[in-house]
Amino acid sequence: MAKIAFILLCHKDPDAIIRQAERLTAAGDYMAIHFDARANPEHYDKIRKALNCNANVTFAKRRVKCGWGEWSLVQATLNAVQAAVDAYPRATHFYMLSGDCMAIKSAEYTHQFLDDNDADFIESFDYFESDWIKTGMKEERLIYRHFFNERKYKRIFYASMDIQRRLNLARALPEDIQIRIGSQWWCLRRETIEKVLAFVQQRRDVMRFFATTWIPDETFFQTIVPHVVPEPEIRSRTLTFLMFTDYGMPVTFYNDHYDMLISQDYLFARKISPDARDLKRRLGLLYAATGVNFQISGEGPSLFKFLTGRGRIGRRFATRFWETESTLGRERELLIVVCKKWHVAKRVLERIRQTTNVPAVEYLFNEDDTPLPDLGGIQTSLEKRTRHRRALMRMLFDYYETDKMIVCMDPTNIELLQDFAADRSVTRLLEIECSFTEDYLIGHAMRVGLAGEQTSEETLERLLPTIRNDMIFESDRIRDAEFKNYGRIREAGDLEDNTQALAEFLSIPTDAARDIASSPHLFAD
Structure with missing residues (x-):
């Protein structure tokens, strides 16, 4: 049976991380945690103290300071992956998670799904031919070297890129690598992870290239996996259910999303609101349950699009004012x-x-x-x-x-x-x-x-x-x-x-x- 090593990148909410680790490892799986070196050290100490006695939890041996869009996120992932590979030789799959993710299926269903589908699950689309990037930079992410964080140092970031453009310093892409793009939430088999780690050691030129690209967590694994694994063994999709608004912001899920979430053809969902206590409670109980039959409808994205187009209230699937049940509740x-x-x-x-x-x-x-x-x-x-x-x-x-x-x-x-x-x-x-x-x-x-x-x-x-x-x-x-x-x-x-x-x-x-x-x-x- 499949045994999963969850790769968890996190930077806040130590109590939620502890609960997530305890919940996921209780089913016999493993977890490797990278806690942002930039985050509160007291939070990290609290996590280590709470989980040190859990043999199914390990920690990245080297923590890095992470920044959105930077290579540091990929390096943190590789550090956690290496820790999991070393600590858990029985792990058959490696599943990338964040602290905002939660399982929307039972552990029993999840393990059976992975047993029945011998493949790697990672979005991997041609970088230049696909329309995965909706707005903003595209070619510029790759052909220019990015040493500054666009969110922290916006003026310097764009000034550096403009200088490279004017001086004709655009660089060539690695000749034998087809650059691909996709979601950073993947689930890979052990043999694939070992091939990726071997590639990291052997191809320092490719590593140097990605180290100065912009937002490499959307391109690095998505490019390397198809390079080391035959195409028929890859399912170009993620097993983590996530949606984006028209403004490119991730949709947040709340208490009244439970029925919709468990009916999706995914194993996990992101992002769960910190305030959705009832949703977290119900999903936690669901993960430990056995014998649950899931009716997969997969209507989430189309339903979200339909409702937002009709004045959807906030980001919740709450009752609409035109519906007959738009009441506070007869008992209230x-x-x-x-x-x-x-x-x-x-x-x-x-x-x-x-x-x-x-x-x-x-x-x-x-x-x-x-x-x-x-x-x-x-x-x-x-x-x-x-x-x-x-x-x-x-x-x-x-x-x-x-x-x-x-x-x-x-x-x-x-x-x-x-x-x-x-x-x-x-x-x-x-x-x-x-x-x-x-x-x-x-x-x-x-x-x-x-x-x-x-x-x-x-x-x-x-x-x-x-x-x-x-x-x-x-x-x-x-x-x-x-x-x-x-x-x-x-x-x-x-x-x-x-x-x-x-x-x-x-x-x-x-x-x-x-x-x-x-x-x-x-x-x-």
């Missing part, structure tokens, strides 16, 4: 605190957090910098949050693994309030009615750009009544909407009335609600 409760004085609402929210432990998010539809988890891009702007509000809220419920959540909104968000109130979920509103002094109204006018430091007193006198009336109108509009589950606490109100409103809004005992309502300075400016 969304509690909305509505208040014009944001600092008062935040103070109330903090007291609610302390009392109830219910997840709470502040003015997510009003403040750009509201702390939010990574939800695939949907959270990156107020415009996206508002346009895809139900999807956003559903993701937040999933992220916090709760059926009850509190958010704050400004009274101007009447359309959002009406939209959430119309959902199948239970929506409760608590309006906080505050008193507005002239000083507060002047400050508000300045914050929203209606007044400045040089605004005259006469102008302010005409302006303040209008602002006050506008705030009263916003509050009246909310009450006129006759929301089903509406309550109100008032700065000038009675303590017991405020207590009762809080108790009904939060579904908590009266004593707990009174503790919140009687908090000192709750309404202070």
Whole structure:
């Protein structure tokens, strides 16, 4: 039976690396780790300490400082490969991984697949004839020598290339080598790996050539493998499922991608979001499972293209707003605190957090910098949050693994309030009615750009009544909407009335609600 030596290149998240190594080696396979020498040394020490007792894990004997697009990535891979070859003579296959990869099939299925397919799996397309490179440099990657990192030293990188071009310093490609290109995520048989390592020792001229090419991790193995292995023994594909957006960025997978991922004709997937805890848990259990029958449909790329072409929400396969099931969930409760004085609402929210432990998010539809988890891009702007509000809220419920959540909104968000109130979920509103002094109204006018430091007193006198009336109108509009589950606490109100409103809004005992309502300075400016 196939025994895999996983080649893991990583530079962060030591806990995830440890879990990945333990999970993959528990099935009897091996792992060789190269941890970027540029990364946090404490993280490397933590990984070594946790895995040193695992006989199925080894480490590259020499670590290098890695940089995107540089030869260092290939050198790091070769160092890890050599360590695996030396440590694990029983390894039949060598599988390239990153810390963002996870298995999307069981170990049982993976081993049987490799037993049934005696071939090397590596994308390998003609460098010049294929359209693998969509945009940017192509021939320039090879014919010029690249000594600087384009991302770190952009000006020097392009200046160096321009000098070589003007001085006609373009170099010839190795005559007996057909340059090829493809994904850096490959799975190679042991005999192939040994031939590649022998080639590395014998052909120093080719090594020097690739050492100064740009992005050699997409060309080195892809070129050498077809040079040392007969073409019929190569499957020009990767066994790692990955997709790219129209902007050339890798697609990130989240909790709701599980069913789609396991139905793809691949063994691993990249990239799994660090926040996709449930997806990682389910895939981890799947890898250890036996007797699982996989229904391979392979629709991932076409489905992704279809959905992104129709206003796909962020990068997640989440519910779309036009679908009948675009609901937060019938069993969920969304509690909305509505208040014009944001600092008062935040103070109330903090007291609610302390009392109830219910997840709470502040003015997510009003403040750009509201702390939010990574939800695939949907959270990156107020415009996206508002346009895809139900999807956003559903993701937040999933992220916090709760059926009850509190958010704050400004009274101007009447359309959002009406939209959430119309959902199948239970929506409760608590309006906080505050008193507005002239000083507060002047400050508000300045914050929203209606007044400045040089605004005259006469102008302010005409302006303040209008602002006050506008705030009263916003509050009246909310009450006129006759929301089903509406309550109100008032700065000038009675303590017991405020207590009762809080108790009904939060579904908590009266004593707990009174503790919140009687908090000192709750309404202070």
